[in-house]
Amino acid sequence: MTMAGPAAAKPSRRKANAADERLFDRELEDLPPELRWREWMLRVEAVIFASAEPVGRETLARVVGKECSIDLLIDDLVEELRDRPYDLVSVAGGWQHRTRVRFGETIRASSAPTRGGAAALSEFEAMVLMAVGYFQPITRGDLSKIFGKEISRDTIAALRGAGFLTSGPRSPRPGAPYTYVTTQHFLSAFGMETLRDLPNIEALEDAGLLSKNYLQLSDIPIVSEDDADADGVEFGSAPEPLD
Structure with a gap:
């Protein structure tokens, strides 16, 4: 005599979803x-x-x-x-x-609690996140060059933990270091449709927040969305972390 186990007694989730779809009047x-x-x-x-x-x-x-x-x-x-x-x-x-x-x-x-939105970031964390937004995919070493001091793993971990950053493609440099890219949550939290909605770099230069001249003299690749698409990097997305 064959006993039906718990798995056999219940319809699969796929079948249940299909049944729900048939019942729902669109x-x-x-x-x-x-x-x-x-x-x-x-x-x-x-x-x-x-x-x-x-x-x-x-x-x-x-x-x-x-x-x-x-x-x-x-x-x-x-x-x-x-x-x-x-x-x-x-x-x-x-x-x-x-x-x-x-x-x-x-x-x-x-003082009412709100849902969603941007997590509370320190001023420095916000600056690092902004730099990743503009120059992704970018390594931690390249971020350190931008700011003139080491960007700690803790800073990156905090931004990843808040859902703003994830791992990008490995850099082609020796050692193949990780790069970092922004996520869909980054766009959502800051009210942007795409990264094209980021403030103009020239405006950030005027505010003294970023120096494009320094970046152009360094070996940091300034990647546009079109360049990224050609290389298979989806800006503002959340790719799976690399091993």
């Missing part, structure tokens, strides 16, 4: 067009509101009809929120609710 064909559109809007807003990270197009497409335009839905939601203290913004390859800037002081004064 098309809402029984509703009039206006009510159908309104329901799709509410679904999209609910998913974005519930998510701790920006929600991408593929995720939203799972809860609306096949012929539904995500972009038009988002436009209608943005218009509907126009008089609210928060907005629906495009960030890090998806959409997320963000409090409007003018209410920032109010929220700080309330």
Whole structure:
């Protein structure tokens, strides 16, 4: 006599998900067009509101009809929120609710705990993170050259622990040291769609924060997003750590 074990007694997760998809009515064909559109809007807003990270197009497409335009839905939601203290913004390859800037002081004064956003960084950690953002993929040694002093492993570990940095491709230099790149969380936390939203380097020079002349005289490769794409490095992404 064959006994069915616990694994056999329960349907696989894949089968359960497939069953859920069959039961979930995306098309809402029984509703009039206006009510159908309104329901799709509410679904999209609910998913974005519930998510701790920006929600991408593929995720939203799972809860609306096949012929539904995500972009038009988002436009209608943005218009509907126009008089609210928060907005629906495009960030890090998806959409997320963000409090409007003018209410920032109010929220700080309330001392209420907030979700998401950027972790509290020291001024120096923020400077190191900014340098990685501009010159990634970059090694710890090259970061040390930029700042004129050693960048400790603890500083890198703190930025990795906060979810802002991850390992990039190995450097082609002797010893193949690790490089570091920013993550999608970095873009999300600082409200950027891509790294092209970083402040202009010339503006940072004027503020005395970075010296492009020094960087050009050094052997630090200043990589553009186009160069990185050609080399297979995805800026602002979170590649798997290398062994």
